[in-house]
Amino acid sequence: MALGNLTMSTKPMLKPGKGEVLVEIWTVSLNYRDTEVCMGTYTHHKSTGATSSIAQCSDMCGVVVEIGEGTTICAWNVGDRVVPNAIKHISVTYRVFHAIGLVKPPDYLRTGGVSICGLQIAHTVGATTIVTFSSDSKLERAKLPDTVMQITQYNGADIVFEADIEAGDARTLHKSFDCGASGGLINAIGYLSGKEDDPGNRVNANVLAIKKDATLKGILGGPKDRFEEALNFWMASVLALGPARGKYFQRSDGKELSL
Template identity: 30%
Template structure:
C-alpha cells in the first residue's frame, strides 16, 4: 500500500480563541532515517490546548501551530536507522519528544508537542523514534491517547484562569507518587478534584495499596471517585474546613501524599493535613489566589517536602505503563468526538462538565 503524502490537520492561524481551529491539508515531510510515520487514531485533549488557542501559553509557541500533544496511533513506516520499532506497532509519543530520561532542561521544554513545535491533531504524524512508547495491549487507541498529559492551572488575573499542561496526566500522577518518596502500601493519599491528574493519581494509589481521600465540589464527581476506589469523600463546598476533616479521618496523623492541584488557594490547607515529613506534589493552581504568607513557616514546622512537578520522561512513561498493565487499569473517558467535530470537543472541554478525559477519534478505521 502506498504511503500517504498529505495529511488533514488542524492549525491555529490566530490565537484569540478556540474558534480559530482550522482544518486544512498539508504535505507530509520526508521521513528521516531516525523517524517513524504514525497514523494517528486518537488524540486526547487537555486544558493546555485551550490556553494555546487563546494565546495565553507562556512557555512559547510557534505561529500557525498544529495543536494537541497526546496521541495514540499506529506506525506505518520506519526510517532506515530505526531499530526496535516495526510497521503495525501501536504507540504513544512522549509529551516532550526529546525527554528520554532524567530531569528536564530548557532545550527539552522546546520539544513539547502542540506549542513550541507542531502537535498531533493531524491524520499522520512524523515523530522521532526515541520519543515512542508502546501502548499497553489491553487499551484501545482512545484509552491510550489519555496517557500523555499534565494539567496545571495558572491564574492570569481578571477572572481568566488558564490551564497549562506540560505532560501526560497519567505520567504526572505517576511522577508525583513514585518520585523521590515513592508511595507504598498502607499510605494515605489526598487527591484534590476529579481532573485527569487527580483521577490517575487515585487509580495509581489504589493499585499500590494506599488509602485515598478525595475532595470535590460535586457529589456526582465524588461518586465516580468512590467507584474507582476512593475510601473517603469530602465535598469541600459542604465542608469548607476540609483539612480538619482529613485530620479526623487520619486520626490526627495527616496524609502521606497530596496531589495538590489547587495552588495558592488550597496550599495552606494541604500543609495543615499532611503528616510530618509528608510530601505535597504541586501540580496546579485551579483554586486561584490565596494568602500564602504563612506557608514557609508551616512547611518548615511540619518538615513537609513540597515538590513541583514538571514534564515526565519517556522512561517514566514506560515504568508507568508497567504498573498499568500489571493492574489492568483503564483510563476514565468522558466523551469521544469525531475528528471533524474537534471544535465541539474543545467547547465541551472548556465547559468543565467532564469527569476524566475528552478524546478526539482521528482515524475512521
C-alpha cells in the first residue's frame, strides 16, 4: 500500500433501498487519517471487513438525488444538502446512506481545518483563546503567544484542544499537560508528529494526568444529536466570523492532495 497506488475506477450506479437515500457527493476533505490508510499504517482502528481496495476519506457534503422505494417517512427531499455522521470511504461520486444517519449542514460548510474550527468556536462562546500552529501561514491568522503559562498567569489553560498540527500525539502530549490547569481537560484529536514518545521522554499518560489532576479525552467521533447541536450552533453564531478557506482540488487530483 502506498500513495502512488491511488487510482480512479468506475462501478455500477447504486440504488437506494427502503429507508435509504442516494447522495451525489460534491465536496470531500482530506484528513491525516486518509494518508495513513493509503500507506497501510492506520492499524490501530481497523474497519470491520476492510479490504485492500477501498475508497478514501470520511468528511463530505453532498445532495440527495434519490429516495429509496418504499420509504414512507423521510426527513429529506431530493435536492437537500446533507452531511453524514461518522462515515468512512466517501471519496466517490455517489453513495447510498441510511436516511436517519444524515444531518443538515450550514448554508456554508467548511470541512477540514480542525484547529481553525476550534478557534472560531471557542472565540464565539467568549473563551480566552491561546493558539499555537506549526504552519507560518496559519500563524498569520492566530498570533503565537510566548507561552501559555505566562498568559494565564501560571494558572494554565482550563481546556486544551489538541488538534491536527503536531498536537494530541505522543511526542507533544506532555507539553499539553504542562500547559493545562489543575483539574483541566485535554481533548486529544490528532497525532501528526508520531504515535510514540521519543527515547528518554516516555512518561505514561496516567502519570501526566495525575500530576495535574486532569482529564484526557480522546475524540474520534460522536453521536448524531451532538453533531446536529454543533452544526446548529455553527449556523447561528460561528459563521459570522467568516469562512477559513484552505486549498481546493479536483477529484482527479487525488494523488497530489494526498502528498
